[in-house]
Every structure is written in structure tokens, then in C-alpha cells.
Amino acid sequence: MDTWIWPVLLLLAGLFFAALELFFVSYGVLTFLAVASASASIVLGFWYSQSLGMSLLLVTVLGIPAFLTLFIRVWPRIGVGKKIMLQERDAAETLPDNPILHRLKELVGRIGEVKSPMLPAGVVQINGRSYDALSEGTAIDVGRKVKVVSVQGTWLVVQAVDEIASAGEEGDLWTRPLPGSDIDPFRQG
Template sequence: MLFLSEMSAWLAAFAIILGVFALVLEVFFVPGFGVPGVFGVVLLGWGVLLLSVDIFQATQALTVALVVTFVVLVGGVWLAGKINFWNRVKLDNRQDRKEGYVAPSRDLEELLGKVGVAATPMRPAGSALIDGKRIDVVTEGDYIGPGTPVLVIKVEGGRVVVKATDNV
């Protein structure tokens, strides 16, 4: 009988360790709450049951653990609100059009073959004035100084590639 009680303690410890391992695996390596998470919760509960003298003590221990977990969770959320934690982790600024945040136009194909003037230094990215519009452009790796005439040689989505030209 002594052998079974000692083995029960080892089995309980093994179940708890394996349950914690399964939960860690679930949290850090497996997306969602799937098989390792359920397996971990079941093993932790079984380990607590094995360590208990009777079912009443096990139920009492699990109830206390759930209540303490709930209180700590609610307290943590309340404390996070008091110390402005949520303001530090959320994106609070807006990207409005009037502040200059605009998506590039997809009608850039019409610029292919057109000539403009470099508005800024291009190292290799910069801006050019093409057809009276300021366009974000890149070179193929060359430096182009401001005021230099440029020719649009390639358009790939929102990326406009230019090179210096003599034609104005």
C-alpha cells in the first residue's frame, strides 16, 4: 500500500509538470486553444485530484484556484486601466488625408516614358515633378541631384523608376 501512495505522488507531480509543459507549448508554439491546451488543463486538474486526500478537498482546491484566478484577472484589468496601460499598447493616432497620408495612385502607368525634373536628391529614392505632380520615385541605384531632368523607365505597382536624361 505504501508503494501505491508513493507512486501516486510521483504520478501527480508528473501530471502537473506535463500539464504545465502542454500549456506552455500551447501559449508559445501552437496557435489557438487546441489539443495541447485542453490536454494541459486536464492534466493539471488530474494532478490536483491525485494530490488530494478526498474529492471534497480536491473540489475545494480547484474552486479556490478558480476564484483567485478570476480575482487576479479582474484586478489586473482594473490596474491596467488605472496606469494607462491600454494607451501605451494601442495605436492612437490617425493617418488623415489632410496631414499628408495618402495612398499612392494606381494610375501611375501613364507616367511611363514621360520626362520630369528631380525635386529632391535621389539616393536612390526621392521625389520628382512629372506633369506638374510631385511623385515619389526611385533610381536604379544612381545618385541624381535636384533639378536634373529624369525619364520614367519603369512602373511596378506604386513604384516609379527613373533615370537621368538629357531630354527636357
């Protein structure tokens, strides 16, 4: 048998051990054997001739990134990879389809009446039914009218109707000028 065959066989053995690592959990034993075989292949190749050693080194240097790319793309789809790696789920599979949440979302925009003091949580009555609610920002007294603004979990988020009307008439409450602040600091004279 010619001496150049041993380095090539060792390189093929290293690739074989690396491929086995994809399918079997060896806790690094097969990876160690793959690296040792590839290293021994390169050393023996250089002992035989410099051109064989360089070609084996080039195959190893280019083959490792190609193998890693293949490993990253193929491994999650095979048996061991499916057991170890988490599979991506669709949002429809993970979110519950709860009819109660659908009914609560239908209440957005409706007007109701506060039945217990909202500090900021309380009870709101809409169309004769009571719902747990959170006030958006301030405390709301019993008997005041509120509008459902959004839904957070199973809670309705409400805002007092008069706050909505005053904000709509005079602009945003935060950007409205303070009363009596008509003094212009840049006015001369």
C-alpha cells in the first residue's frame, strides 16, 4: 500500500467521526476523534510530501467551515437536533383562543358607569353587566360615566368621559398652556 493513502484515509475517518457526531450524542468523544484524525492526516501528509500536506491542510481548512454550515442547517431537522433544539412555533399555536377576550375587545369604545371607586381598579357596568376595570391615570368616583379605551389581559382600561371631552375641546392636557401664563418673556418693553 502506498504511503499517501494513510493520510487520506485518516482525513476520511475524521469526516466520518464528525458526521457521526451529528447523529449520536457522544459528549465530545467523536469530536475529539475527528479533530485528532484530521490533525494526524495533515502531519502524515507533510511527511509524505509537502504538496500532499498542503492539499490536506487546504481541504481541512475549507472543509471545516463548509461542514459547520451544513451542520447548522441540517442538524435542527434530524432526530437528535429535534430533541435538543427548541422548534419555532406559530403565534396561532401559542396564543389561547379565548372567547372571553374576544367579548372584552368588542367593548372598546363603549360607554359605561363606575359601580365602585376606581383607585385605579374597580368595577364598571356596561349594558347591565359588571366588568373589572382599570382607570387610565386618575381615580374615578362612583356614578361617573367612563369610556373603554383598551383591554389589558382580562381588565378593561377606562377613562372618564368628561376627561375625554375636555381633552378633545382644548387639545392634549399635557400640551395645553397653564391659565394666566400669557406673559411673553421675549417681549420688549
